[in-house]
Amino acid sequence: MASSVLSVPSTPSELASRGYVVALLDHAHESFGTTFPGGRTLPCVACDTVNHAPEKAQRKLMAKVATGRAADISFVVDTLTAAPHRPQDAPTWRHSAMIDPQRIGAAGHSIGGNSAATAMAADRRIRAGSNTDGDFSAPVPRSGLHGRPFLMLGSPSGHAPDSADANWLDNWRRLDxxxxxxxxxxxxxxxxxxxxxxxxxxxxxxxxxxLPGKRAGEITREYVGAFFDQQLRGIPQPLLDGPSAAHPEVVFQNP
Incomplete structure (x- = not known):
């Protein structure tokens, strides 16, 4: 049975090439050009709602999006793994036997990264999570993530320990x-x-x-892939132990 990562989105091809079952989620009315079977294409209603909201209301709206997406993630886990509590008439993926339900992870970029953490807080089946450059509009609970591992990978602007917005620092301290x-x-x-x-x-x-696009892609693939290999497969990854000469752009923060 294979490990599974719900990517929202992150590095789906890289993870699939490592042998993971990867589900790439599109959230209805929350991304541009979500197309359903039959050809119906939905606009990004959430984008317009957030963009036109007063600044003080935007974070609350983003938190609502992250919470809704977290519920979507749990629904997909139900469907892909044939969870026992599923409604009897709910569809099941025909290859569900491929997935090890004890080795499920979630990864995401931007609001998807916040969604990964929010899903972990609500669903203990998700054993590891990664947030690439997403604010924690929906914060990690004060009780943490029940000891499960989490990777934060981001840009220095806004997501360094000394950033004016302490969003990442506050949530980092809650990870247990x-x-x-x-x-x-x-x-x-x-x-x-x-x-x-x-x-x-x-x-x-x-x-x-x-940062050149090629290097950006290489770094994201290497670190996100190493994280899930270590946390879901138990394969030690020295890359995650500290700075690497092969990736001098990557700074390990330890506030």
Missing amino acids: GWKRWLTVRDAGHFSFIDLPVLGAQIGATDPTAP
């Missing part, structure tokens, strides 16, 4: 299991998804995030 807080020099918010990798192939770069 194995944890790492890594920042990547010259990275921006979108450095952890496919956008800079694809942009580099056509010569498009973001001057506010000078």
Whole structure:
């Protein structure tokens, strides 16, 4: 049976190449161009709602999104693993026997990263989680994540220990299991998804995030992959022990 990672999104191809069963979630009305069977395509209603809300209300709205997505994640776990408490008429993935229900992880970028932590707080079946550059609009509970491991990988702007917004620092202190807080020099918010990798192939770069797209992709794949290999498969990963000469851009934070 294989380990499973629900990617929201992160590095699905890399994890699949390592032998994981990967589910990439699209959340209805919360992303651009979500297309259903039959061709119906939904707009991002949540994007417009948050963008037009007063600044003070935006974090509350984002927290609501993270909580809703966490429920989606648990629903997908139910469906993919044929959980005993599922309604009898609920659909089940025909390859559910491939998944080891004791080795399930969740990873996400931006609000997806917050969703991964929120899902872990609500669903103990999720054994490990990763947040790439997402604010914790829905905070980690004061009780922590019941000792389960969590990886925080982000850009220095806004997600370093000395950032003006103490969002990551406050939540870091609530994590009560194995944890790492890594920042990547010259990275921006979108450095952890496919956008800079694809942009580099056509010569498009973001001057506010000078880390080359190829390197951004390599770093994200290496560290997120190493995290899940260690936490879900029990394979020691020296990469996670401290700074690496192969990845000088990666800074280990220990506030």
